[in-house]
Amino acid sequence: MRRDLKLLAVVSAIGFCGSITDINAQQRRVSQAQAKPTVEVSLTVDGQTYQFSGPGRCTYAPTASIYQTASEMWSAQQAAEDRSLALSVWKPKDGTGEMVTLSLAKGNTSHDVSTIRGGGPASGSGKVTFEKSGAGGRFILDLKTNTGSTITGTIECAAFAQHSAEGG
Numbered sequence: 025m026r027r028d029l030k031l032l033a034v035v036s037a038i039g040f041c042g043s044i045t046d047i048n049a050q051q052r053r054v055s056q057a058q059a060k061p062t063v064e065v066s067l068t069v070d071g072q073t074y075q076f077s078g079p080g081r082c083t084y085a086p087t088a089s090i091y092q093t094a095s096e097m098w099s100a101q102q103a104a105e106d107r108s109l110a111l112s113v114w115k116p117k118d119g120t121g122e123m124v125t126l127s128l129a130k131g132n133t134s135h136d137v138s139t140i141r142g143g144g145p146a147s148g149s150g151k152v153t154f155e156k157s158g159a160g161g162r163f164i165l166d167l168k169t170n171t172g173s174t175i176t177g178t179i180e181c182a183a184f185a186q187h188s189a190e191g192g
Contacts, residue, residue, distance in 0.1 A: 063102045065109060067128070067165065067177035074130055074177075076102055076109070082160065082181030083188075090114050090123065091142030097187060098154060100163065100179050106131050111163060111179060113152050114140075124152045126167060128175065135175060137167045150175075159183040 063080030067073070080102035088097035095114040102109045107130040114123040126137045126148075137148030150167030160181045167175040 062182040063100060064180040065102060065177075067175060067179070069128065069130075069135055069175050070173050072130075074107065074109075074128065076104060076107065078102070078104060080109075080181075082184045083186065084184035085187035088114065088187065090140060093118070093120075093123075093142065095123075098161070098163075098184065099187065100181055109179070111152070111165075113154060113163065115154075122152065124150070124167070126152075126165070126175065135169050135173050137169055137175065 062078065063076070063082060065074060065076040067075075080100065082101075083097075083099045085097045088095050090097075093114070094117045096117070097112060097114050099112045100109070101111075108127075109129075110125075110127045112125045116123070120141075123140045124137065125140060126135070128135045137150065139146050139149060148167060148169045150165070152167070153164040155162045155164070160183045162181075163179040165175055165177055165179065169175070
């Protein structure tokens with residue numbers, strides 16, 4: 025009888041722990057799905073396509089700062105298999121021109137553009153236009169790297185999460 029009670033207690037504990045694990049796994053899957061809205065990338069880099077549609081991270085900060093310049097800031101990030109993309113766009117509140125950073129990698133090839141003022145010389149040039157659409161929006165890129173590569177196309181974010189400042 026005592027042995028049967030111990031066995032019953034062990035089986036019940038295993039079943040209970042298994043239920044907690046299942047619930048936690050389900051919550052993680054739902055949380056991950058909510059944290060990673062769809063990002064659609066359709067870019068051309070020197071005639072080569074960079075296409076992606078799937079989970080990514082898009083953020084927005086109504087008040088951000090880059091080199092002591094108060095700005096609005098949008099970002100889009102995506103990484104899958106052998107490719108990655110990171111875009112940040114700052115719109116200074118003082119009305120000076122927008123600033124952009126883009127890092128794009130596919131396989132062993134990477135392309136970078138930075139038009140940031142105040143942090144050293146720019147590396148590349150061009151413009152990114154942003155069109156808001158519901159909870160998300162579309163970035164239209166027309167950029168050139170320092171090496172002369174052209175990057176054109178769009179990045180669409182289904183929704184933007186609140187941006188968390190680096191380091192905090």
